[in-house]
Amino acid sequence: MKSASTPIETEVQSRSGRLLDQPKAVWAVAFAxxxxxxxxxxxxxxLPAIASKLHASPSQVSLLFSSYTLITGLAMLITGFVSSRLGTKWTLLSGTLLIVIFAVCGGLSSTIEQLVGFRAGWGLGNALFIATALSAIVGLSSGGPAKAIILYEAALGLGISVGPLLGGELGSISWRGPFLGVGVLMALAFLSILILLPKLPKPKTRTSLADPFKALRYRSLFTLGIAALCYNFGFFTLMAYTPFVMNLNEHGLGFVFFGWGLLLAITSVFVAPKLQNRFGTVGSMSAMLLCFALTLLVMGIWTSSQMTVISAVVIAGAFLGVNNTLMTTAVMLAAPVERSTASAAYSFIRFVFGAIGPWLASKLAEWYNPHVPFYVGALAVACGVAAILSGRRHLQHIDTASAAH
Known part of the structure; x- marks a missing residue:
């Protein structure tokens, strides 16, 4: 027979369940x-301003996304190897410092080739940072891994929503402004991690370079990686290509993507858990991807309608916010491997093979017409739904595990 909880125990349990009741170290990582x-x-x-000032075509400018995601994906393979030797804190600091250096260098670039190269370096720092940040938040947070993932996705949504707004404001002064601004802010993040994050113990088992590849032997993780790869085609069609068809200035584009990111942040925190509890992780993911594919299809049909494209971009944020949280949760529960290893394996497929998406979207518009990139993006995302449904029996345990959490 269970003994009744004391008032103190009840209060502790209540506080531990609160999403915002976190140690300072968690907030330092979340801020970064x-x-x-x-x-x-x-x-x-x-993007249009960079194309104009550096005399580059849209497909050349889209390489800012391609180089960033390609190097991020490749570097994911070494994040576990590095973090298991340097430790979480120093891996986070190394990644943050690299972002500072390459963001500032990007702001000082004089050619599109230089800028693309520095964005690739930024991707290296980003890989070291984001792979370690998620495991750090999950490990340090109170309230369990589910709440930690929601907090991580909230930081993601807030950053993505505020980024375009800040980019529009600084970009209206100079296209260099956003790059230099990130450099300054990440320097502050570096200091907050250095001061507030305690020295965490290194993992007892060192991760090898082969571990992410071994993790992909689990069909559940491999299926999620393929689904995310297909999803990334649509995601980067929206991110890298729509700025060239909306015909807006820096302020206008900043506000559109702010609205998109705001919906992404809200739905990732408040809507995703409700859908997950009601319909399960796998079913909700499939539904959100299908809705996103239909949104891209609408943008393809009415590409010449500025209001339709703007509205569709903002609405897409709702579907992407839910999907991001559900996918992150699913990856953490997909295979019996370390969280950082699972994240590295999944991100390798997602980013490396999806890096062609931004460039291909702009090239399809150059080769054919402005509608085609959206059609291809919609088809790619629909293939992601098919991948999840075809591998559903390998993903059934995720719904059971997420319900337990």
Whole structure:
């Protein structure tokens, strides 16, 4: 027979369940996550300006996303190897410092080739940071891994939403402004991690370079990686290509992507858990991807309608916010491997093979017409739904595990 909880125990249990009741170290990492994820949406409002100032075509400018994601994906293979030797804190600091250096160098670039190269270096720092940040938040947070993932996705959503707004404001002064701004903010994040994050013990088992590849032998993790790869095609079609068809200035693009990111942040925190509890992780993921594919299809049909494209971009944020949280949760529960190893394996497939997406979207518009990139993006995302449904029997345990958490 269970003994009744004391008032003190009840209060402790209540406090531990609160999402915002976290140690200072968690908030230091979360703040750095916000700034890091700003870098993704920060360049959206200035893509046309970069093309104009550096005399580059849209497909050349889209390489800012391709080089970033390609190097991020490749570097994911070494994040576990590095963090198991340096430890969580120093891996986070190394990644943050690299982002500072390459963001500032990007802001000082004089050619599109230099800028693309520095964005690749930024991707290396980003990989070391984001792979370690998620495991750090999960390990340090109170309230269990489910709440930690929601907090991580909230930081992601906030960074993605604020990034375009800041990018639009700074970009209206100069296209260099957003890059230099990220450098300054990440320097502050570096200091907050250095001061507030305690020295965490190194993992007892060192991760080898082969571990992410071994993790992909689990069909559940491999299936999620393929689904995310297909999803990334649509995601980067929206991120890298739509700024060139909306015909807005830096401020206008900043506000559109701010609305997109705001919906992404809200749904990732408040809507995703409700859908997950009601319909399960796998079923909700499939539904959100299907809705996103239909949104891209609408953008493809009515590409010439500025209001339709703007509205569709903002609405897509709702579907992406839910999907990001559900996918992150699913990856953490997909295979009996370390969280960092699972994240590295999944991100390798997602980013490396999805890196062609931004460039291909712009090239398809150059080769054919402005509608085709959206059609291809919608088809790719639909293939992601098919991948999940075809591998559903390998993903059944995720719903059981997420319900337990």
């Amino acid at each position: 996550c916000v700034i890091s994820f700003m870098g993704l949406g920060l360049v959206d409002p200035i």
